[in-house]
Amino acid sequence: MLSLKTQQAMPFIKEEELEYLLPFMATAHAQLEEGSGPGADFTGWYHVPGINTEEDLQRVEKVAARLRESSDIFLVLGIGGSYLGARAVIEACNHHFPTFLDKSQRGAPIVIFAGHQLSEDYLAELCDILENYDVSLNVVSKSGTTTETAIAFRILRSFMEQKYSPEELKQRIVVTTDASKGALRSYADEAGVESFVVPDDIGGRYSVLSAVGLLPIAVAGINIRELLEGANWAYEKYLKFDPDNVNDCINYALMRHVLARRGYLLEMMVNYEPSMAMFTEWWKQLYGESEGKNGRGIFPAGANFTTDLHSLGQYIQEGSRILFETSILFKSSLREMKVPHQKDDSDQLNYLAGKSLHEINQTAALGTSLAHVRGGVPNLSLELTERSPLTIGALVYFFEKACALSGYLDAINPFDQPGVEAYKKNMFALLGKPGFEDLRSKLIEELNN
Template identity: 50%
Template sequence: MKTLTLDLSGIYTAVTPQSIQAWEEKSNQYQQQLHAGTGLGNDFLGWINLPCEISEEQLSSIEEAARGLQERCDYVVSIGIGGSYLGARAVIEALTPSFEAYQTKHTAPQVIFAGHNIGEDYLSELVAFLRDKRFGLINISKSGTTTEPAIAFRILKALLEEQVGREEARERIIAVTDKARGALRTLADKEGYKTFIIPDDIGGRFSVLTPVGLLPIAVAGFDIRELVRGAREMKALVDESVPFAENPSALYAAARNSLYQAGKKIEILGNFHPRLHYIGEWWKQLYGESEGKDHKGIFNASVDFSADLHSMGQWIQEGERSIFETIVSIAEPNTTLRIESDEANLDGLNYLAGKRVDEVNKMAELGVRVAHIDGGVPNIRIVLPKLDAYYIGQLFYFFEKAVGISGYMLEVNPFNQPGVEAYKKNMFALLEKPGFEAETEAIKARLK
């Protein structure tokens, strides 16, 4: 079976192979800390062995619950924010044919996302769309009180109960939450909702292989067993026992930190496949939330090529030389389409006649790589043999293991996110939430 591959040859205009090799001792040390649980954030390391610990019973239970929603619903709204949203959306978007939403018949419910913003128009339009539709809800929240998903759940739960009654609504709502505490756990126990547990030792951005990600993905009709299998295979390939020079996660972490030390403060994750957009969104949270601390860390951005070559391409080619790029490439598309000859040839494309569209795409990718390297943008290339659940599982675990090592190289705790609370405190104060009276008075005085 083929596996994900990592190509660092495009970074050696900015750093040397020796600078990467120099990280070997620390990389080995940090891997040992991750596996022994002796480093920073060691109470959130449940993701490390997760691919090998997911049981047949757990997978079957998730699949059974998914079938229950599939039988009752044409649409399922997955409610969550951050890690309770991005992993599932990334996988579903990557595996769903581009025009599936426009089909009149579907083999599985359409999964819609809510609770990831506080847009009144978004929620109003969603309510209007779901009215008189067969829909269900997956509410994903550790506490049940996170503002964005809590608002969405309150509104959509009321709509569902209005349409089908409280008894039937119980069969169409699944809660993914804490095992014992929190408002959502209390409500789920009271109402008798089917529930799945968010493990205490796995943070949101690492949770895609828990029910947080697996349940919505299964509802959408995709093979969660293949996703887990891919992650399990990658776990073996990036294990602490694998030598540094053969360990893609360790090498990626070392390359990023070498480039950071060389003044490359921005990493752009790019792709040449339109269905990878939300992989970039998931990656931005994984790396930004893990490393952006203590006034340190690489800034993460993402682009979709070739479209963004006609917007961001100019800046990437000739802007400030503080960037490097990582490209996720798909070796072989899932379909075949060739460019035909045209007798008039008014567009001048007959030189491409007989070629696959993907061959043109691959030459665009290669041309971009050479141009960017020549322009002072180091290039890391990650290649997936094809775009399917198995290789996405590999990619996710590769990135997760690498960010753990990379965060330790940066000397930060990659498993907390204290800065996320700052906006919440201000929002609660401005909304005059009970318990924030002093903060309300202080912030209103500042804003006079």
């Protein structure tokens, strides 16, 4: 289902570097398994079978079925881990062009994301299109006061309150938030709308396999049981630490650590399927927020090949030797298209006639990795049997566990994100939020100097 290939990275390191790290990895793995490491209160995602009860899953499926039936458009409001995981899975598993399919073909409403930025035009133009459609909404925020999401919810809730009666509104707004406190919890209780819980022991970027991600994914028509089956497969496969037979998940964490020590401080996640672009965005948050602390961490970047070979290819081939690549490859495609033969061969492509685009894409990936390795860029690759909820679930868990182990191996807490508060405080102060008057004065003085 999923395998890590390291052959094209091994020329850049020594085998003993990996071996010397094994005692440290043993400690990191034990801390994660036992829940004794930094941030252990946020490792509820680790044991996949314990994330959701059967009752939880049945309720998600029931609510999702109702929303699929009643909605032309399903809005998901959230930012960071409150939306990235769901969007990553939905785009990875669904048709590339769902907007142009009839609902009968999709089997689900069109899913649109909002509340993940502050663009006035985006939200205004979203409101433009909603009037003639039946709309439902899921707002996801543990605190309920995350600025981007809260603004979008205030505006879109007002729109829906004008469009629907109070009773119908209860069937169309779903809140995912804290179990007992916060602005959205108060709203859900007072308005009587459906609500799900953001688990206390799972941080946002690790939450896609909880109701945070599962509800939007289910509304989009994706089989969440299959997604969780894939995650559980990975949980079982990578459960044990054996120094004599290191599994792929642990090996990925080890390889990254050794490469970083050698000065490769930027990891470029490479996709050859456009449907995986948002998966890279989810991965970037997972690793960026988890590792980027105490002046350390690998910078997570992304590229979509072969498209970005025509923009970034020159830098990757001959630029600063600070990066390594991790490619996600699929052994098979969902559809088959072959290059047709053309009598005059004016485009000089007849040598490809009869070949599938998947075969050409795979060959392009091989040729690219060979060139980049020769240019001094270490290459790792993850090969999946197919693009499906099963394999994507396995890939989600693979990266989550490897990320946690990477953090512990680098002596950091991979479950907090203290640095994200700096910009928020400045933004609150400059916008005049009560309680930030002193900081506002300091910032205005700084800006005027």
